[in-house]
Each structure stands twice: as structure tokens, then as C-alpha cells.
Amino acid sequence: MARSTSTTQGRPRDPDVDRRVADAAIDLFGAAGWAGFTVEAVAKRAGVGKASIYLRWPTKEALLLEALRQRFSGVTAVEPANVREELVQLALQLFRRYVGDTGQAAFRIALEASRIPGVAEHWAGIRNSQVVAARAIVRRGIQRGELPPDTPVTLLLDTLSGAVMNHVQTTPPVAPEEREAAAETYSRKLVDFILANATAG
Template sequence: MPRSAGSGRPRDPEVDRRVAAAAIGLFGAEGWSGFSIEAVAKRAGVGKASIYLRWPTKEALLLDAVRQYVGEVTEIEATSVREELIRLALQLFRHYLGDTGRAAMRLALDADRIPAVAGHWAKIRESQILAARAIVRRAIRRGELPEGTSVTLLLDTLCGAVVNHVHATPPSAQAKLADSAESYARDLVDFLLPNVS
């Protein structure tokens, strides 16, 4: 978390925003090995001192940026398992696209090397599991999925397909991918459901 401003000049929220955006963009592009206060300062167009006044370490800066930009999967409830899985897939698309998406992918690789961030990343992963588990339980209660449906296989297939689709799409086509996400999510769920029900 940024430090409190104390009795000095009030902090400029625009600088806070630029630094956090630069931090998440840099981490997405370079990973933890290329992440430094100096590089974030250069990318944000601010002095290193401005960053150190707000964040005492690069770990604290990255954690704050991750908290702002890489959110947890929220609870999903609709009238059918199909609609719920489509909504989950769309949340995952938003999670993995753009600068934030590249950072989320890097977190999957680097989070265990960054103790300050590891716990938050674990919460994000857990939110995906809990959302999928709730969807499966409701679907079983409604008779849409059989007892014993594997949450793990369902989540691995859905999440893996979304992540692979984003990862395999060249950066130049990412904007187009965002426009077609809903269509892909529907096709993916329609392909997946007959194999688990």
C-alpha cells in the first residue's frame, strides 16, 4: 500500500495512477527479473523519489498495482449452467487480456518468487476455483450436471482454453479478440458441456 502523505505536500492521485499502471505494464512485459523502481519511474515519467515516497520497496509497489489491476473472479449466478460458464469465461477473458492480462500470466509464473505478492495471487486463483465449484454445485442441484462432476476438470478445461486462446493470439490481434470474446465463450461452453453431462 502507498504510504500516507504525512504533513508534506498532498500526493497527486494522477501520479499514483500513472505509477501503478506503469508497474503493471512493466511486470507484464518483463516479469519479476526485469521489474525495478528505476524502470517503473522511467515508464511512468516520474522521478524515483516520487515512487519511494509512496512505496518503500518494489515488492510493495507491485503488490499495490496487482491489487488495483488484477482482480479476483466474482461470484456468478444465472438461470443455467451454460450461462454461468459463459459468464465465467468472459471474466477470465477480461482477466487475461491487455497489460493486465500479461501481468496475470506473469504472476502465474513468478508469484511464488515474490513473497509480498504470492498470497494475493493465491486468493485470485482460489476465487476462480470457488466460482467454478459454486457453478457445478448449483448445476447438480438443478439436474443439469451429474453427481460427481469434476470441478477440477471443468475448470482446467474452461480456464485452460481461455488462457491458451489469449496466449496464442498475436498482440496485434488482441483488440479483435476482445470483440469476439463472447462468441468464443459461447462456442467453448457449448463444446464443453456435452462432455461433462
């Protein structure tokens, strides 16, 4: 008999339980990956009964997917300015994904999404949002004469996102209150490097 995906009739969902379970799921996935991700372990971290989780989500795949939907969204369109500022905005969005409480889970999902049913599609949508945003930035940059007409979007985005991920992984973490300033400083240096190569010659 399939488990219900909703709470018992007449009993309202407790938003605090939902939040604790989602936070615990993200923390556990970041620490242990899909191989170590179990409903029992999530329940223990969240301080709730396993039955409470199964009343909300019938499988561990559904649980992880909902937690990711709550904590990870796609790249949003950047505010039109000039190509340098737009690329810095994009880099900062990527930074915010890979640092802080959700950072480890973001790295895990980038590696493991393809083998988790449902999650692969969600992560593909997030990745596609990066491509859409980068294409729009390059298109505007070409129209304004800031970039050559043959600027390769894929190579530019690979360089930007790969550098951000590598920097987060290899640089000692900074205090939360210094995180945004450090990310912006690096993002500006990175974008200047990318643009210098994109416009060379």
C-alpha cells in the same frame, strides 16, 4: 533508516501520480518480469522521480503488489441463470484478465507469483476466487439436474481456464472493438464442448 510509506506531512497524495506509477509497474512487469522489475525503471516509465515512488512504497515488492491490487481482482460471483450461461460468464471474466493492457502482466504473475513476497498470497486469493465461483456453478447445475452429481469441479475449471489462456496466447489479437464479441463467441463454443463431455453418458 526505513523509508516512509506515506508522502511528507501536509502534502496530499496526487492520484494522477499514483495511477501513472501503477500503470507503469504493470506494463514493466508484463514486459520484463520480476527479474527486470526495478523502481528506477518504473519511475522512468511513469515520468516521475524515484523518490516519489519510495515515499509511497518502501520496496519494489510493495509497489508491484499495490499495482496488482489496483488492476487485478478476483472472479466475482456470476449471475444465476443456467449452467451454460454461468460458465460463459466465468469464461468471459477470465478472458478480460488475459487480454488488453494487463494481459502480459497476468501471464507473468501466473508463472512468477510464487517467488515474490506478498504477491504470492494476493494471486492465491485470485485463484481461489475462481475455484469458489466454479464450485457454486457446478453445485447449482447439479441441483437443477443440468450436471451429473459427480461432475469434477477441478477438472472443469482446469479445462475452462486452461483453454482461455491457451486461446489468448495462440490466437492473433483482434481490434479492441471486436474483442468482447470474439471472446463471447469462443467462450460459448468452449462451454458447449465442456458440457457435452461432462454430461456424456
